[in-house]
Amino acid sequence: MRQLDLFVGASPVDLRDTAIGLGGLVYVAEFLSPQEQEFLLNAVDLQPWRSDLKRRVQHYGYRYDYKARQVDQSMYLGSLPAFAVPVAERLVQFSFMTQVADQLIVNEYMPGQGITAHVDCEPCFGETIAMVSLGWPYEMEFIHVETSETRAILLAAGSALVVSGDARHKWQHQIKARKSDRGTQRQRRISLTFRNVILARKADENVLINEHDQAWEAAQNPASPWAREVVEQ
Numbered sequence: 001m002r003q004l005d006l007f008v009g010a011s012p013v014d015l016r017d018t019a020i021g022l023g024g025l026v027y028v029a030e031f032l033s034p035q036e037q038e039f040l041l042n043a044v045d046l047q048p049w050r051s052d053l054k055r056r057v058q059h060y061g062y063r064y065d066y067k068a069r070q071v072d073q074s075m076y077l078g079s080l081p082a083f084a085v086p087v088a089e090r091l092v093q094f095s096f097m098t099q100v101a102d103q104l105i106v107n108e109y110m111p112g113q114g115i116t117a118h119v120d121c122e123p124c125f126g127e128t129i130a131m132v133s134l135g136w137p138y139e140m141e142f143i144h145v146e147t148s149e150t151r152a153i154l155l156a157a158g159s160a161l162v163v164s165g166d167a168r169h170k171w172q173h174q175i176k177a178r179k180s181d182r183g184t185q186r187q188r189r190i191s192l193t194f195r196n197v198i199l200a201r202k203a204d205e206n207v208l209i210n211e212h213d214q215a216w217e218a219a220q221n222p223a224s225p226w227a228r229e230v231v232e233q
């Protein structure tokens with residue numbers, strides 16, 4: 001099916017749900033139709049993968065430096081690829097995001113792979129982040145940064161998970177590197193994470209301040225979110 005035939009006529013989603021009761025978290029079970037999911041999986045697989053992490057990734061819009069936790073103008077890669085634009089636009093059309101995303105990271109998870117607990121870089125990215133799932137359902141955990149309370153949500157194929165507010169800033173999210181979820185063997189999952197990059201001079205200053213704070217915190221407490229993300233992600 002051609003891309004032009006897809007992504008049209010979708011009605012505003014009424015399946016939004018706070019799902020696990022976190023402020024700022026919205027889960028949309030049927031954000032993409034099965035045909036749209038298939039189109040996106042094929043489109044992603046036509047693109048080159050980066051293999052600098054344990055899992056394969058693709059970066060669009062801006063490359064993200066996981067170690068420095070930084071994005072700047074020199075990391076600009078170009079506009080989002082055509083396959084991702086209707087998804088980014090739908091996120092705005094349905095009022096999940098206020099601006100069309102200018103950064104996308106595609107993650108591939110094979111059984112046994114995951115993503116370390118982290119809060120998405122606060123000075124690098126805007127308030128709202130949307131994670132769209134394709135392929136096999138995987139469980140994502142949210143861990144409160146102060147209390148370590150943990151809540152889990154199963155991310156269905158075609159779903160969108162949108163985080164802002166507390167869910168964005170006060171809870172880390174992770175996917176455990178394991179081979180099954182809830183007693184079922186995992187197969188391949190692909191996610192598309194849409195964000196807006198903050199590039200203002202103020203953000204650069206924040207990066208410096210933030211990096212200093214994070215480095216200090218990591219040195220004091222190797223179990224801190226910053227230490228864990230810098231080392232493992």
Ligand SMILES: O=C(O)CCC(=O)C(=O)O
Nearest residue numbers: 105107115120131191193
């Ligand atoms: O795979 C996902 O849904 C989450 C991705 C993520 O947290 C990230 O890229 O920072």
